[in-house]
Amino acid sequence: MMNLLVPSDFRLASALRDSHLRELLSHRIQVRAARALERYPSAPRPLALPPPGSGLKPIMGDFGPPVVGHMMSSFADPLPFARKRMQMYGPVQWMGGFGRQVVGLGSPAAMEEFLLDRKKVLSAQRGWEFVIGPFFRGGILLRDFEEHAYHRRILQQAFTRSRLIGYLDLTTPRIVRSIDAWQPGTEFRLYDRVKELLLEQATEVFAGAELGPEGTRLAHAFEDAVRGGQAVLRTNLPGGVWHRGIRGRRILEEYFRRELPKKRAGTGDDLFSVLCHAETEDGESFTDADIVHHMIFVMMAAHDTSTITISMLAYELARNPHWQERLRAESLALGKPALDYADLDRLPSLDLAFREALRMYAPVAGQIRETIADTDILGYYIPAGTLVVMGSHGMMRTEDYWHDPDVFDPERFDPARAEDKSHRFAWPAFGGGAHKCIGRYFGGMTVKAVLHRMLLNYRWSVPEDYEVPLVLGTGPKPADGLPVRLERL
Structure with a gap:
């Protein structure tokens, strides 16, 4: 190699x-x-033979090159790779990855069985632990069944309507100041600026930390932890991505543990303070360790996904100026420089475009589980101890379920067309079942608040022949920082 x-x-x-x-x-x-490795001969074979008399079908696939399997190809060219595998093996298949056999799912019906997990045999904790455990261990996504339900009941207290209003009130001044300070130009890297803005938001609104040296240190530690969870080389060598991620996790833990007593004694409105006082009607509350784990995970989940969504929606609005003008006219008609919580439902075109961006560039490209007992999905046999991956990004760009899937067409979500209603899991942008994204309303609120301010202040464009180069993080993200021509209105 x-x-x-x-x-x-x-x-x-x-x-x-x-x-x-x-x-x-x-x-x-x-x-x-990846393209060279894909030339490695690997014959199709069944994942495992179903038990005699079970009536179940074997899952077909191939491991790919030794050790690495097809993982490099799935990361480097995710959409072409997913489409090729679907043509070869169908919506339930297997391949090699992370040195293991991994089952991949690519249809709404398969995703329904995966997400609802009616048999309670798909462990999110074991699945995600294998991938991001060292950096986000103890987060809500990395808990199972009754333990997950217990933590979710308490965590839900931090995402009620009144709490969301409070977070928007906290974050609006930061959004306004940051966006208004942008400097127009022909090489304005939009992804970078949005990432910077939302890191500051996470530091202030979530962690309750002041911007400055401590806030910068936290932001860098947080970014290192996120990158660590996306590392391909999973070794703790000094200076490596994995090593920096471990160090970032340690810095975050030390900060939250140190600040906990002050937050428990105070009455702040930031998420950190809210979690310190969150309690269900039955008196359930978090331990100190629980709060540290949840803070680190929620900061990652809210920041990274919103950054991708805002950036990729802005990219499509740059390529589709008629949609940018339609959204701008809607924001101007609202007549407000910043959104209140009640305004979120008063921008219907922005909502359509937001949903389309989530379809085209799923900020969480997939979900992962490990089977804790023999099971099946759509009648295909899966033995215990198997990693199972739900490929929502590829599925939401498949012509079997979407008309012209590579075309930015927000009106496909209009009730008159309702392409997303062809199956209840045709559009699993926020997952589903017990693990459905608990922060989905916060994420939508953030995306709309930022886009509204951008539309009122600026017009942006990209060259006609420009196509953003994407790399895979939690979802597809711009490798070049997304340079746009930014003009002040």
């Missing part, structure tokens, strides 16, 4: 100061390597 990695590439990478050029270079190398 080393002959795929040209030495000059590494010299160039070490010399580059622009992180986006390094990321683009890294992605180029990954794509080159």
